[in-house]
Amino acid sequence: MTTRYDAIVIGAGHNGLTNAAYLAKGGLDVLVVEKNDYIGGAAVSRELHEGWIYSNCSYVCSLLRQSIHRDLDLTRHGLMIVPYAGTTNFSRNGDYIAEYTDQAMRYREVRRHSLRDADAMVRYETDLMRYAKLIRHFLLRTPADPTSFKPRDLAELVFMGKKFAGMGAEQVYEFIRFMTMSAGDFLDEYFENELVKALFSTSSIIGTALGVYSPGTAYVLLHHVMGDVDGAVGAWGLARGGMGAISNAIAGALREHGGEIRTGAPVQQIIVRNGRAVGVALDNGEEIRADIVVSNLDPKRTFTVIMDRNDIPADLRKKAEHFKIRGSSGKVNIALTGAPDFPSLPAGHPLRHGSFQFLDTMERMERAYDDWKHGRWSEDPFIEMTQSSMWDPTLAAPGHYFVSCFIQYCPAAVQGGWTPAKRDAFGKTVIDQICNYSPNFRDLIAHMEVRTPYEIEHEIGLTEGNIFQGELTIDQLMFNRPFPGYSQYRGPVKGMYLCGSGTHPGGGVSSACGANSAREILRDLRRPNVVPEDDVDE
Amino acid sequence: MSPMVRLRASRDIAHIHRGIMPTPFHSRSSRLNLNQQWSQWNGFASAVYYADPQLEYFATRNTCGVFDTSPMRKYRFAGSDAAAMLDRMVTRDVMAQPVDTVAYNVWCTDTGKVVDDGTLFRLGAEEFMLCCADPGYDWFCLAAVGFDAVAITDISEDLAALALQGPTSCALLKALGFAGIDQCKPFQVMRFPFGSGRLLVSRTGYTGDLGYELWVQPQDAELLWDELFTRGGVYGIQPMGDESLEMARVEAGFLAPDVDFHGSLHTVERGHDHSPLELGLGWILNFRKQHFSGRAALIAQKESGNYRRLLKLDIEGNKPAQHSILYADRKCATEIGYITSALWSPVVKANIAYGLVEAKYFGGQIWAEIYHQKELRWQRKVARCTRVTKPFWAPERAKLTPPPDC
Numbered sequence: 001m002t003t004r005y006d007a008i009v010i011g012a013g014h015n016g017l018t019n020a021a022y023l024a025k026g027g028l029d030v031l032v033v034e035k036n037d038y039i040g041g042a043a044v045s046r047e048l049h050e051g052w053i054y055s056n057c058s059y060v061c062s063l064l065r066q067s068i069h070r071d072l073d074l075t076r077h078g079l080m081i082v083p084y085a086g087t088t089n090f091s092r093n094g095d096y097i098a099e100y101t102d103q104a105m106r107y108r109e110v111r112r113h114s115l116r117d118a119d120a121m122v123r124y125e126t127d128l129m130r131y132a133k134l135i136r137h138f139l140l141r142t143p144a145d146p147t148s149f150k151p152r153d154l155a156e157l158v159f160m161g162k163k164f165a166g167m168g169a170e171q172v173y174e175f176i177r178f179m180t181m182s183a184g185d186f187l188d189e190y191f192e193n194e195l196v197k198a199l200f201s202t203s204s205i206i207g208t209a210l211g212v213y214s215p216g217t218a219y220v221l222l223h224h225v226m227g228d229v230d231g232a233v234g235a236w237g238l239a240r241g242g243m244g245a246i247s248n249a250i251a252g253a254l255r256e257h258g259g260e261i262r263t264g265a266p267v268q269q270i271i272v273r274n275g276r277a278v279g280v281a282l283d284n285g286e287e288i289r290a291d292i293v294v295s296n297l298d299p300k301r302t303f304t305v306i307m308d309r310n311d312i313p314a315d316l317r318k319k320a321e322h323f324k325i326r327g328s329s330g331k332v333n334i335a336l337t338g339a340p341d342f343p344s345l346p347a348g349h350p351l352r353h354g355s356f357q358f359l360d361t362m363e364r365m366e367r368a369y370d371d372w373k374h375g376r377w378s379e380d381p382f383i384e385m386t387q388s389s390m391w392d393p394t395l396a397a398p399g400h401y402f403v404s405c406f407i408q409y410c411p412a413a414v415q416g417g418w419t420p421a422k423r424d425a426f427g428k429t430v431i432d433q434i435c436n437y438s439p440n441f442r443d444l445i446a447h448m449e450v451r452t453p454y455e456i457e458h459e460i461g462l463t464e465g466n467i468f469q470g471e472l473t474i475d476q477l478m479f480n481r482p483f484p485g486y487s488q489y490r491g492p493v494k495g496m497y498l499c500g501s502g503t504h505p506g507g508g509v510s511s512a513c514g515a516n517s518a519r520e521i522l523r524d525l526r527r528p529n530v531v532p533e534d535d536v537d538e
Numbered sequence: 539m540s541p542m543v544r545l546r547a548s549r550d551i552a553h554i555h556r557g558i559m560p561t562p563f564h565s566r567s568s569r570l571n572l573n574q575q576w577s578q579w580n581g582f583a584s585a586v587y588y589a590d591p592q593l594e595y596f597a598t599r600n601t602c603g604v605f606d607t608s609p610m611r612k613y614r615f616a617g618s619d620a621a622a623m624l625d626r627m628v629t630r631d632v633m634a635q636p637v638d639t640v641a642y643n644v645w646c647t648d649t650g651k652v653v654d655d656g657t658l659f660r661l662g663a664e665e666f667m668l669c670c671a672d673p674g675y676d677w678f679c680l681a682a683v684g685f686d687a688v689a690i691t692d693i694s695e696d697l698a699a700l701a702l703q704g705p706t707s708c709a710l711l712k713a714l715g716f717a718g719i720d721q722c723k724p725f726q727v728m729r730f731p732f733g734s735g736r737l738l739v740s741r742t743g744y745t746g747d748l749g750y751e752l753w754v755q756p757q758d759a760e761l762l763w764d765e766l767f768t769r770g771g772v773y774g775i776q777p778m779g780d781e782s783l784e785m786a787r788v789e790a791g792f793l794a795p796d797v798d799f800h801g802s803l804h805t806v807e808r809g810h811d812h813s814p815l816e817l818g819l820g821w822i823l824n825f826r827k828q829h830f831s832g833r834a835a836l837i838a839q840k841e842s843g844n845y846r847r848l849l850k851l852d853i854e855g856n857k858p859a860q861h862s863i864l865y866a867d868r869k870c871a872t873e874i875g876y877i878t879s880a881l882w883s884p885v886v887k888a889n890i891a892y893g894l895v896e897a898k899y900f901g902g903q904i905w906a907e908i909y910h911q912k913e914l915r916w917q918r919k920v921a922r923c924t925r926v927t928k929p930f931w932a933p934e935r936a937k938l939t940p941p942p943d944c
Contacts (some may be wrong), residue, residue, distance in 0.1 A: 066887060067854070069887045070887040070888060072886070075886050075887055079883055080599060080600065082596050082599075082600050083592055083593065083596065083884075083886075085590065087595065101590050101592075101593075102572075102573075102589070102590065104573075228882045229884075230590075230592075230882060231856060231882065240600055322825065354821065390601070390774075391601075391774065392942075393600070393601050393705065393706050393773065393774050394943070398706075398709070398713070398772035398773055399772040437703075515641060
């Protein structure tokens with residue numbers, strides 16, 4: 001017996017759940033199928049060691065669209081985003097540079113390292129904010145197809161053109177240059193101090209198989225500062241209860257609108273008949289029918305694994321195979337039995353509750369990237385260490401801490417393939433790096449989980465463990481994301497759609513991809529739109 | 539003949555040298571007030587914020603925040619007539635209020651206009667404490683006319699107070715050794731030996747979240763602060779100032795005097811003061827009582843239905859409607875009221891406000907004319923307002939006994 005729904009969404013990551021929630025809100029009978037026994041994809045919280053809740057994939061949040069949070073009433077479904085502040089970047093000479101939220105403290109901290117750079121921050125932040133505000137207009141909109149003469153594409157192009165032109169000719173030139181630039185070159189235009197540049201450079205390579213001096217990384221930097229927490233553009237927050245709280249809240253909204261979720265149900269294939277999607281076949285042989293099938297899997301996996309090569313154009317298959325979705329990062333998630341000591345910071349200093357990085361020059365980051373090019377994990381890795389439970393009392397008992405370490409670089413494939421021994425050696429490299437700055441760190445470890453791209457791919461399903469479902473380079477952005485001609489969320493066959501981070505506006509826990517995709521689906525079904533269009537009221 | 543003048547030495551007179559005094563916690567709070575940002579509340583220094591108002595606000599929703607409420611005015615009413623006297627003054631039933639409980643109250647003029655609001659603690663059969671934001675001794679003496687067996691004392695300076703508010707507040711008090719605190723019900727009072735005397739704990743607050751207010755003799759104030767902050771680190775304790783408290787109280791649906799209503803005794807212009815019905819306080823008017831000040835006027839007003847309404851509003855967009863005028867139409871042709879408090883609520887993710895709307899219009903469309911600045915340039919928008927009947931923020935844990943995670 002086959003069951004039937006109006007729509008099936010494959011993958012209960014946050015975008016899949018958002019997509020399904022809006023389809024359900026739009027009146028469709030929706031089912032989400034998820035291969036794992038738990039929902040959330042890479043926005044997940046699980047008790048991986050008794051007494052400690054881990055956000056073991058994504059760990060902080062800034063891009064989540066406020067209008068979606070408000071529209072789906074996610075607060076009522078248990079979501080609270082708590083702003084999170086204070087990054088300290090330690091240097092090998094025992095000093096550090098920190099980002100304070102307080103404007104005056106921020107200024108004085110940078111001035112401690114360079115008077116010129118402290119003043120240059122104004123220029124830097126204004127330029128970056130201008131670009132961020134521009135991009136923010138497009139997050140909850142479907143990119144125009146520049147080759148189309150359809151009225152809506154033309155209208156969208158005009159909208160886009162107006163926003164661009166609104167910056168003024170000089171700024172349009174600058175922006176175009178910016179989009180193709182490296183973060184290193186961009187920062188060199190503002191700052192002189194190596195430590196200052198290192199501090200600002202780190203977000204330019206997160207999740208990206210590029211170095212700070214690779215063209216295109218300036219945009220990746222922007223991608224990490226264009227989000228906001230309550231209108232504070234550039235700010236980051238933590239989901240109370242871990243990142244799974246986001247997925248759980250969206251799932252709550254989905255269920256409230258009548259949608260269903262089935263876990264432990266891996267999809268083997270999207271079934272296509274006469275050029276249209278008609279349902280999915282599960283690994284266990286069961287078939288579920290629906291006129292709409294939405295894939296929240298990355299584009300590569302969607303078109304090379306769960307769609308038959310005979311059901312899609314050869315050109316698309318080729319594009320999917322060549323889609324840039326390279327694994328470059330790992331995670332080490334740690335349960336601590338006490339607060340680690342960082343001798344450079346005085347006891348009780350508020351920065352002790354913030355996140356830590358250990359990078360004093362961009363040169364070191366470039367060298368870390370060199371290791372990746374040679375198929376090795378970085379010997380001197382970049383680490384972003386977030387002590388979530390210093391802010392979130394729900395993750396561990398008082399005095400116990402959950403620490404998330406994001407590591408760059410770590411290749412998807414190492415020579416001879418990943419083995420548990422190699423994985424552990426990678427983990428040791430990371431702990432050694434932290435212990436250079438915090439001698440007692442190792443003694444406090446109660447449990448740790450080391451994740452190379454191999455584990456991320458095999459548990460979450462992200463090809464090569466790429467956290468963005470495809471790199472955020474200009475050849476894969478806007479109307480080119482994931483591929484030219486496929487940027488409006490529609491697949492190659494009728495009734496088939498994409499809704500993951502591999503689509504516009506790209507990676508991060510934004511819910512925007514899922515929401516935009518739902519809007520297109522409802523449009524095709526000639527149903528009224530229920531998806532918020534515009535997030536910008538600034 | 540010269541008049542009889544007896545000169546006193548200047549040093550024998552308690553001169554007033556400054557307008558702002560330290561609270562009993564000042565030695566501690568001023569150390570944490572990184573940028574020395576203070577406002578003045580009843581002549582005492584009150585922190586505007588300590589380090590980051592946004593983070594301090596979130597402490598009340600995520601961990602726990604500490605607000606120094608010592609400048610609050612506190613009055614003791616004692617004697618065999620105390621209950622009856624207060625029963626005539628305030629709007630709720632004081633005679634039926636159990637010992638060791640707290641009740642939120644208002645007191646009105648005979649014309650039914652609010653003089654002030656506050657919390658009434660019944661600490662014994664014949665002993666009460668009334669806490670309010672502004673001084674009120676003169677009014678209480680007036681209200682006691684005809685009652686001889688009641689002694690009214692201003693004990694404001696005899697008690698230091700901290701509000702400890704947020705989801706980890708109960709766990710922290712428990713960790714400090716206040717056994718049984720998890721059994722304390724909302725609006726209940728408990729006592730514990732502390733320092734040189736005792737600590738009074740009430741499960742009350744101004745944030746709408748799980749929370750307590752701690753009342754202690756001034757000589758033990760620093761000890762209380764130190765204990766809270768020594769043990770509180772792992773519970774995410776944060777000192778909080780006026781800015782964050784203001785956000786929390788609007789979300790919780792609480793009123794602020796001189797913000798949402800103008801006390802009747804301060805009001806010169808006719809109609810610029812408010813009845814409790816207008817302020818949405820109908821739920822604390824106990825008309826079964828034979829008499830209380832303002833009762834007759836309030837019954838008449840209630841029956842007429844013809845009175846303004848202070849509404850909770852959810853406003854489209856994310857620009858707070860501060861100082862906005864309200865209209866019945868998008869074109870702003872018919873003016874119907876004004877906003878009293880407004881903010882973007884970070885936890886609810888909504889643009890919230892209170893608006894006082896004329897009787898004729900509260901059921902219809904409401905539009906707010908909002909002005910906001912963008913790089914100095916003023917922008918105007920007219921935003922639709924939706925009425926909300928419940929508090930914007932009212933988590934389950936605030937009502938549960940024992941509270942969760944405790």
